[in-house]
Amino acid sequence: MWTNEVMMMLVRGTAETLYMTIVSTVLGYLLGLPMGILLAVTDKDGIRPNAVCYKILDVIANIVRSIPFLILLILLIPFTRFLIGKTYGSTATIVSLVIAAAPFIGRMVESSLKEVDAGVIEAARSMGADDFTIVTKVMLVEARTSLITGSTIAIGTILGYSAMAGSVGGGGLGDIAIRYGYHRYEMDIMIVTVILLIVLVQIFQTVGMKIAAKLDKRR
Numbered sequence: 627m628w629t630n631e632v633m634m635m636l637v638r639g640t641a642e643t644l645y646m647t648i649v650s651t652v653l654g655y656l657l658g659l660p661m662g663i664l665l666a667v668t669d670k671d672g673i674r675p676n677a678v679c680y681k682i683l684d685v686i687a688n689i690v691r692s693i694p695f696l697i698l699l700i701l702l703i704p705f706t707r708f709l710i711g712k713t714y715g716s717t718a719t720i721v722s723l724v725i726a727a728a729p730f731i732g733r734m735v736e737s738s739l740k741e742v743d744a745g746v747i748e749a750a751r752s753m754g755a756d757d758f759t760i761v762t763k764v765m766l767v768e769a770r771t772s773l774i775t776g777s778t779i780a781i782g783t784i785l786g787y788s789a790m791a792g793s794v795g796g797g798g799l800g801d802i803a804i805r806y807g808y809h810r811y812e813m814d815i816m817i818v819t820v821i822l823l824i825v826l827v828q829i830f831q832t833v834g835m836k837i838a839a840k841l842d843k844r845r
Contacts, residue, residue, distance in 0.1 A: 635802060640822055642716040643798035646788040647826075650720050652728065654727035655830070658780075661687070661728060662735020663761060674757055675746060681736060687729035695726050695787045714795035719788060727784050730745050735782065738772035739765050771842045778834025782827050789823055799823055 663681050668676040679750050693701070699722045703713045706721045750764045767771070792800025799819045807816025 635734055636799075636815075636818065636822070639797075639799045639802045639819065640826070643766035643785065643788055643800070643823070643826065646716045646719055646723060646791075646796075646798055647781060647785045649820045650723035650727055650784050650788070653720070653724045653779070654731050654780065654784065655777070657660060657724065657728035658731025658736055661732035662739065663765075665732060665736040666765070667757070667761065669736075672742075673751075673760055683732070690725065690729040691733070695722070695790055696793065698726055699791060699796075714797070717795035719791040719796040719798075721731055722791070723784055723787055726787060727780060730783060731776075731780050735773065736775035738769040741772055771838050774834060774838040774841065778831050778838075781830045781834070785823065785827055785830070 661683060665687070667672075667674050668680040668683070669679075670677070672680075690698070702722045702725060706718050707713050709721055712718050719747045719801055728732060746768055747760055747764060750760050755764070788796065788798050789800030789803070790796075792798060792802070794802065799822055803809045803816045803819040806812040808817070
């Protein structure tokens, strides 16, 4: 059972899972971070309230987050095929992962930025800081601990989504678990894939928490 071929398959599956998770997280933040900033800034209590802008982003975030990931994955098949040229494999899965993760990340960023003390923002404004400076030099800096903590949650969520994608040929450890554990009833391989997924989540969680702790000025 535990041949070199099986071992290499698990190594490749782990590498594919890391590839999907890391790339999707980076791309998810490229979309989700600006979205979260706009949500925090344009809220009624933000530094630049804009009801129309906030409502549009709020509706988009709520709609995407309301769709279960597997259903979203299926809905995005035509778009994925148009963008990537195929609908299976780790690279194709990244498209759905990014679209699913961006609103989730946006909400976490919004929540983190809203935790910043209003007095700090007002002090920066009284010294002549413009909105861009307040966002980049005050809000993001003050919220960095919360943002990093949120990123560890995002990585864990995206890793979980990548495992779900295995049910439709998404590649990675999830695909191995489905093919061998579900279709072939080889529970030992499935248990190993589950353990590997748990280990990956714990590694990301530990690293993220250590970084957040070092940046926490309250300690």
